[in-house]
Amino acid sequence: MKGTNMAVLPYTSIVILLGTATCILSQEPSEAVLNYRLRPIYRPHLYQINLTVPSSAFTPTDNAYSGIVNITFSVVDNSSSIIELHVDREYLQVQSVVFGNGEQNIDVSQNISFNDDTDIMTIGNQSIVVGKNYTLEITFGGLLSTTDMNGFYKSSYTDVNGTTKYLATTQFQPTSARRAFPCFDEPALKAKFDINIKLPTGMLALSNTLRNSSTIVTTELQEVQFERTPTMSTYLIAFVISDFDCTNAPTMVDNVPHQVCSRQEASSSRSWAEEIGPKVLASLNNYTQIGYGESMGKLDQIAIPDFSAGAMENWGLVTYREAYLLWDPEESSNRYKQYVATIISHELAHQWFGNLVTMQWWSETFLNEGFATFFEYFTTHDVLPEWELDKQYVIDVVQNALRFDVLESIQPLQSNVSTTKEVFAKFNTISYHKGGSIFRMIEHIMGAANFRSGLQAYLKSHRYNNTVPEDLWTELNKTTDLSYSNLPEPLDVVLDSWIKKTGFPLVKATLNGSTVTLTQSRFLLSGNTSSTSEWFIPITYTTSTDENKFASTSPREWLKPNSAVNITLSGNESWIILNNHMTGFYRVNYDSTLWDRIGKALRTENFGDIHEVNRAQIIDDLFNLARTNQVRYSEVFGLIEFLNEDASYFSWTPALNGFSFLLERVGRESDLGQKISSHLLSLMTNLYESTPIRHSNESDQIYTLKQVLAQSWACYLGHPNCTQQLRTLYSEYKINGSRPNKNLRDAVYCTALRHSNDSSDWEFLWNKYLNATLATEKSTILNSLGCSTNEILLEGYLNMTLNDTSGIRSQDRYTVFLSVLSRNTVGIDVAARFMMANYAEIIEKYQSMNSLTNMLMSLANKFTTQQEINMLKNFTESSNLKEEYVTVVNSAISTAEANLKWMQQFEDDLYTYYEISNSTTNPPPTSTNGGISANTGTNIVALLVVISLFSCYN
Ligand SMILES: [Zn+2]
Numbered sequence: 011m012k013g014t015n016m017a018v019l020p021y022t023s024i025v026i027l028l029g030t031a032t033c034i035l036s037q038e039p040s041e042a043v044l045n046y047r048l049r050p051i052y053r054p055h056l057y058q059i060n061l062t063v064p065s066s067a068f069t070p071t072d073n074a075y076s077g078i079v080n081i082t083f084s085v086v087d088n089s090s091s092i093i094e095l096h097v098d099r100e101y102l103q104v105q106s107v108v109f110g111n112g113e114q115n116i117d118v119s120q121n122i123s124f125n126d127d128t129d130i131m132t133i134g135n136q137s138i139v140v141g142k143n144y145t146l147e148i149t150f151g152g153l154l155s156t157t158d159m160n161g162f163y164k165s166s167y168t169d170v171n172g173t174t175k176y177l178a179t180t181q182f183q184p185t186s187a188r189r190a191f192p193c194f195d196e197p198a199l200k201a202k203f204d205i206n207i208k209l210p211t212g213m214l215a216l217s218n219t220l221r222n223s224s225t226i227v228t229t230e231l232q233e234v235q236f237e238r239t240p241t242m243s244t245y246l247i248a249f250v251i252s253d254f255d256c257t258n259a260p261t262m263v264d265n266v267p268h269q270v271c272s273r274q275e276a277s278s279s280r281s282w283a284e285e286i287g288p289k290v291l292a293s294l295n296n297y298t299q300i301g302y303g304e305s306m307g308k309l310d311q312i313a314i315p316d317f318s319a320g321a322m323e324n325w326g327l328v329t330y331r332e333a334y335l336l337w338d339p340e341e342s343s344n345r346y347k348q349y350v351a352t353i354i355s356h357e358l359a360h361q362w363f364g365n366l367v368t369m370q371w372w373s374e375t376f377l378n379e380g381f382a383t384f385f386e387y388f389t390t391h392d393v394l395p396e397w398e399l400d401k402q403y404v405i406d407v408v409q410n411a412l413r414f415d416v417l418e419s420i421q422p423l424q425s426n427v428s429t430t431k432e433v434f435a436k437f438n439t440i441s442y443h444k445g446g447s448i449f450r451m452i453e454h455i456m457g458a459a460n461f462r463s464g465l466q467a468y469l470k471s472h473r474y475n476n477t478v479p480e481d482l483w484t485e486l487n488k489t490t491d492l493s494y495s496n497l498p499e500p501l502d503v504v505l506d507s508w509i510k511k512t513g514f515p516l517v518k519a520t521l522n523g524s525t526v527t528l529t530q531s532r533f534l535l536s537g538n539t540s541s542t543s544e545w546f547i548p549i550t551y552t553t554s555t556d557e558n559k560f561a562s563t564s565p566r567e568w569l570k571p572n573s574a575v576n577i578t579l580s581g582n583e584s585w586i587i588l589n590n591h592m593t594g595f596y597r598v599n600y601d602s603t604l605w606d607r608i609g610k611a612l613r614t615e616n617f618g619d620i621h622e623v624n625r626a627q628i629i630d631d632l633f634n635l636a637r638t639n640q641v642r643y644s645e646v647f648g649l650i651e652f653l654n655e656d657a658s659y660f661s662w663t664p665a666l667n668g669f670s671f672l673l674e675r676v677g678r679e680s681d682l683g684q685k686i687s688s689h690l691l692s693l694m695t696n697l698y699e700s701t702p703i704r705h706s707n708e709s710d711q712i713y714t715l716k717q718v719l720a721q722s723w724a725c726y727l728g729h730p731n732c733t734q735q736l737r738t739l740y741s742e743y744k745i746n747g748s749r750p751n752k753n754l755r756d757a758v759y760c761t762a763l764r765h766s767n768d769s770s771d772w773e774f775l776w777n778k779y780l781n782a783t784l785a786t787e788k789s790t791i792l793n794s795l796g797c798s799t800n801e802i803l804l805e806g807y808l809n810m811t812l813n814d815t816s817g818i819r820s821q822d823r824y825t826v827f828l829s830v831l832s833r834n835t836v837g838i839d840v841a842a843r844f845m846m847a848n849y850a851e852i853i854e855k856y857q858s859m860n861s862l863t864n865m866l867m868s869l870a871n872k873f874t875t876q877q878e879i880n881m882l883k884n885f886t887e888s889s890n891l892k893e894e895y896v897t898v899v900n901s902a903i904s905t906a907e908a909n910l911k912w913m914q915q916f917e918d919d920l921y922t923y924y925e926i927s928n929s930t931t932n933p934p935p936t937s938t939n940g941g942i943s944a945n946t947g948t949n950i951v952a953l954l955v956v957i958s959l960f961s962c963y964n
Contacts, residue, residue, distance in 0.1 A: 070174070121136075159821065197476065202242075242365065254312065259285075260288075268287060305366060321334055323356075323365060376424070376442075407446050415440060486501055585610075675913055795826070804837055
């Protein structure tokens with residue numbers, strides 16, 4: 011599954027940090043560990059699923075369908091006389107159960123019981139022994155979900171004639187197959203599936219495999235039988251019944267039919283997916299040396315109007331949010347073009363890593379999602395090298411994981427989960443981004459060719475099966491070249507520390523004479539270095555005299571637990587930098603002499619030949635070392651002065667993340683905030699001028715991403731020329747209908763609304779939203795509407811998320827909340843008031859498992875004053891919150907208190923740097939750009955910051 015949190019743009023243009031992200035920071039061990047799991051004795055072999063979804067289910071009022079499932083299974087243990095499987099009784103009503111023991115069929119309907127906490131149905135008093143096959147025939151009535159987008163659920167859209175059309179679709183990962191049909195709903199309980207659906211004539215049914223046959227049953231019903239699936243997990247089953255149509259991709263890879271499907275009106279925006287999909291598939295076929303067609307006879311990619319995650323890798327029938335599959339060359343931005351390509355790569359990589367070979371249980375979710383994240387970038391890079399996704403990986407994935415994995419309480423990659431809530435919580439930044447970062451580190455430890463051979467062997471030996479990390483290490487061990495990797499211990503021993511331990515190391519380099527000594531400690535947000543966790547760390551480095559600067563990423567040394575590494579310099583080197591291309595998952599700090607030398611080199615011509623990815627590394631490490639009080643901000647600002655000259659997208663992304671954090675803490679409109687803004691604006695002069703508003707170059711992806719970055723930030727910081735130009739573009743759009751450049755639309759919309767007191771500007775854009783049919787445009791507008799500084803408009807906007815007929819889809823409700831919260835200072839109070847006044851309705855309407863949790867955490871991250879902390883405290887006391895939410899509010903209060911403490915700790919250093927007196931009695935000056943009203947009560951800035959500790963995935 012791909013989360014919706016691909017907010018790699020941490021600036022004013024952004025955002026898609028929503029969905030059902032479950033930001034559980036620490037998981038208490040489950041009280042009843044075994045109860046949520048089936049006993050490990052069942053071996054399902056074949057499901058025959060017959061569903062009847064009548065035409066009444068495609069109306070606004072009726073959601074009923076019916077089904078019969080026949081499951082053939084055996085057991086591997088004689089010790090039990092009961093049979094257990096999963097049924098979610100909120101959606102399924104079991105009508106009868108017939109048990110077949112090979113000799114007779116016994117009606118055991120009176121012999122069943124249910125546990126609605128664990129969703130386990132138990133059939134008692136049956137003799138089951140090893141070596142025999144049994145059957146269960148379960149007849150049931152089902153309900154399509156209309157309250158969330160999990161299980162078998164209903165979605166709708168309005169066609170060109172203004173008619174509402176309904177469709178029924180599925181989202182089973184991780185634990186919702188049991189909502190659609192009774193099953194052994196655990197990833198290791200793989201089986202084959204025969205799926206047979208009766209549906210209204212004239213509608214299209216798709217499932218994982220090709221249609222076997224299609225027959226007319228009555229004038230109203232047709233019956234579609236699908237080919238038997240390969241052996242697979244229940245969470246990967248999918249079916250969609252709609253009036254969509256599909257187009258064939260122009261090229262077939264290995265003779266596998268490949269279609270892109272959507273509502274018919276959107277057919278013109280399928281061509282990018284049709285073009286890129288086969289290229290991605292061919293690249294993965296080649297990388298894995300296992301043809302997709304060996305297990306699946308077709309591939310469909312389908313855009314679903316209502317979808318909670320970003321996309322889902324159902325084997326052979328991949329489902330997407332519309333905005334991540336449908337791309338219009340005239341109207342959709344380059345950023346969305348990249349999303350479509352990378353998310354297709356992510357989902358198609360899962361066809362091998364997840365579908366063909368599946369993790370044993372959700373405790374090892376990173377085996378699925380870490381690999382999918384890795385190939386999301388590197389497969390796309392193989393197909394489109396000019397997008398430089400190998401470098402984007404460092405700033406989007408590695409640095410994001412390093413910013414996230416910094417709390418004492420955070421879970422390691424591999425951690426035990428049991429309850430449904432814990433399982434959902436594994437779909438987080440650790441599994442995706444840390445997992446992906448560790449796989450990239452292993453690739454560089456082993457060398458790309460050896461890593462690839464190891465993965466090929468791993469896939470081959472475990473296909474149609476399930477794995478734990480040890481299975482992967484075993485195969486990788488075999489293809490490791492010891493001399494290349496210079497390993498101090500076997501690979502599995504080395505990797506164990508990265509998988510089972512929480513956090514990551516900080517490597518400290520200290521110069522003594524001509525020797526650089528390296529030591530390690532855990533990097534923690536608290537700055538606490540007393541933790542005993544230590545790692546086997548692959549050390550690479552470059553010195554000023556190395557000819558092949560930064561190119562080598564094979565380990566030159568290993569920094570082992572409880573020891574140091576000494577590097578002897580010849581004396582001619584003017585600098586040394588560790589962690590070439592940031593392939594190691596760690597940060598580096600140097601003593602002041604070594605930092606000075608690096609700083610000097612960066613100020614020379616061509617930045618001392620220091621590679622742009624290592625410049626990005628230095629900047630990100632510096633800001634995070636300063637944040638944790640290990641380097642002073644005044645030193646950081648001195649060391650990054652070279653950004654005056656540097657217009658690299660890769661240098662600037664972490665720099666703006668660093669500044670964004672600072673501005674969020676001190677408040678954009680405060681005295682200090684304005685000093686920081688002016689400093690930043692002056693530092694980015696070269697960047698801004700190298701990407702003029704009127705000069706677009708769509709064919710250059712990095713230029714375009716950089717232009718959006720530079721223009722959004724300059725306008726946000728109040729650059730007069732930028733603001734004026736973008737406001738003019740908005741007026742032109744409003745007056746004569748000329749649409750702004752598709753890449754700058756977010757910046758244009760947001761800047762215009764931020765500076766407008768005229769509510770007709772907001773209404774103009776809202777009407778554009780209502781009339782837009784393209785999902786990328788709708789999403790861009792929704793993100794921008796929160797930029798207004800008019801509290802009444804913002805309140806009205808938030809209230810619309812609770813209104814089913816407002817035109818805001820349930821999948822987008824959280825986007826609206828984040829837009830109001832994140833895009834300007836005024837919105838923080840508005841969002842806080844809204845959340846507190848409507849929390850009960852939010853839990854119901856926002857339709858994700860943890861929307862209130864995510865809201866509270868997002869809010870807390872913006873809070874920095876005692877007044878705001880008190881507001882949260884009053885909220886817990888005055889509201890009737892459930893215990894689980896009280897815990898979250900308390901967590902939020904701790905976060906806000908930490909923010910306050912941070913401010914007290916660092917403001918002197920910042921004030922000193924900017925040579926202004928630290929007087930709290932000075933009223934904050936009026937905003938320089940005239941648009942953002944100064945808000946003394948809320949010293950927080952309005953940026954969506956990806957560095958948010960609590961941003962996480964689904
Ligand atoms: Zn995924």
